[in-house]
Amino acid sequence: MLSSSITYRVPYADTDQMGYVYYANYLTYFERCRNELFREIDFPYTQFEEIGIMLPVVEAHCDYKQPAKYDDLITISATVTNLKGCRIRIENEIFNQQKIMLCRGYTRHAFMSSETRKPVRPPDVLMKKLETWNKE
Amino acid sequence: MLSSSITYRVPYADTDQMGYVYYANYLTYFERCRNELFREIDFPYTQFEEIGIMLPVVEAHCDYKQPAKYDDLITISATVTNLKGCRIRIENEIFNQQKIMLCRGYTRHAFMSSETRKPVRPPDVLMKKLETWNKE
Amino acid sequence: MLSSSITYRVPYADTDQMGYVYYANYLTYFERCRNELFREIDFPYTQFEEIGIMLPVVEAHCDYKQPAKYDDLITISATVTNLKGCRIRIENEIFNQQKIMLCRGYTRHAFMSSETRKPVRPPDVLMKKLETWNKE
């Protein structure tokens, strides 16, 4: 399974007056980890854009278990769980430094041509990388 | 059904380099409309906090249909679709000025004591307001 | 003087765990008001981009007087105070519903070609609009 994880230090900017991380920010955490996932298979998202492909989100979901707090050093993971046609699904989990699960969720994306803004199949070179990794 | 809607002008701040609104920001749009919904039944969220109740999100979901763009004047709606025990569910839709649906989603929340940070039943006065409205 | 103002309801998203609006968000408030300012002279920023002009910020400053809080209905104003060559300066003030000044600041911008990404003089039609207004 193609999987990746990063650590991230929660800044004040991400909190709200409840004293926890504001709920929309977890989706940016998912993105931070997606970026590393594509970098790790030598196909960083900047390269997507160079070859005229964008990967907009078509669906996002998050179940919030426990709050992340200011200054927490959280671990974010991302795993490709589905890849077919023009779609890809990535599952995410976030844990804090006490190994407590804070949330889990997923995003689904469409491969899209940045020129036509229509769905396209991902380029073979990327498909091969994704499939190879997923077999491991 | 208890329902509310607001309009919102999309600033540059909300966009990303794809030229569309960044996907996490739709969740902040949902929140902006939730705030108005509670204000409309004369129970603004500030009052929740005054009586020691918080309403953290336990689940969020969004299906992205069409992108919102910079300077769009979008309409965000929120409808209470479920309310029982310590939980409430609110459904959201967002349309642009051409009446095109941009996304739909929902959030689920738990009523929580700000002192104990444990689930509580919402106060009767709020329940009555929510139920009255929902019967209409 | 070319001047404009808008009102804005502070969402939870903008606050931090100090219970006030996070300091960087005031700069997004400045932007929201700049957008209306250009719209009011019939030259919305979308039109800038259509004719190949961008207006990146080259300097930003903010003095924080009193905190904005969740659910405040703030008034943001923007005034063009300097316009020469390829530069424009806009001053901003923010007040809350009790007419208390929360902050004041300014941004300076460069007119830039979106093609060459180099400084350019603003188009005559915009200059005329800005100058006409400023004389009033």
Place this chain on the structure above:
Amino acid sequence: MLSSSITYRVPYADTDQMGYVYYANYLTYFERCRNELFREIDFPYTQFEEIGIMLPVVEAHCDYKQPAKYDDLITISATVTNLKGCRIRIENEIFNQQKIMLCRGYTRHAFMSSETRKPVRPPDVLMKKLETWNKE
């Protein structure tokens, strides 16, 4: 001089449709580095809050030289340049991976009692740490 620096990978979330990092986000970068600076003298900001002290921003300034872009690995530095009475000033610089300066700026903060929300002198233990470091 008490100084600290961190690296940070720019996510899509931080960009806007100009293709650069949105100008307000640089202030959150400054904050990320401030956090590390206080951690390095064994007085993390969480400890400020534990002893009833907050450090709100009273002034912020930023000069934007070159844009930060998506996926840049930027280096943010923070240096305490002034500390007297109830005030502290921190200067910041940001460079990209090609060692090009992207921006410089500063923030000024007031030590404030979280109980009275009035200015206070920082506790001796913190003052000693800050002064010791600054002499080096």
